[in-house]
Amino acid sequence: MKVTLDEVAARAGVSLATVSRVLGRRGAVAESTRAKVLEAMSELGYSRSTLLHDAPRRLVAVSAPGNPEHWQVQVCTRVAKALQDHDLLVTRPLVETDPEPLQTAIDAAPSPW
Numbered sequence: 001m002k003v004t005l006d007e008v009a010a011r012a013g014v015s016l017a018t019v020s021r022v023l024g025r026r027g028a029v030a031e032s033t034r035a036k037v038l039e040a041m042s043e044l045g046y047s048r049s050t051l052l053h054d055a056p057r058r059l060v061a062v063s064a065p066g067n068p069e070h071w072q073v074q075v076c077t078r079v080a081k082a083l084q085d086h087d088l089l090v091t092r093p094l095v096e097t098d099p100e101p102l103q104t105a106i107d108a109a110p111s112p113w
Contacts, residue, residue: 003046011040
């Protein structure tokens, strides 16, 4: 029987969100809490899907309208830079009337599990 993240969270005595942060290597998690989650995963025999890639960075799309005003370009540039400074992978698709480029960026986002 497959072990669920809810079972890992219950065994570790933490929330599902905490388990997600540990698996996704994001957000603030105390080292002792991280160790409890990893121990619970080991005890229960939890394993990630072999179809999912281990994503060291999160993908964020930062976009302005297709024909942006100067200030909108500057805001997007500063937001993208700030996100990159926090080790996030940033894509800047143009948003026209066709939403396909934005959907492509969203579909490319790594999953935390």
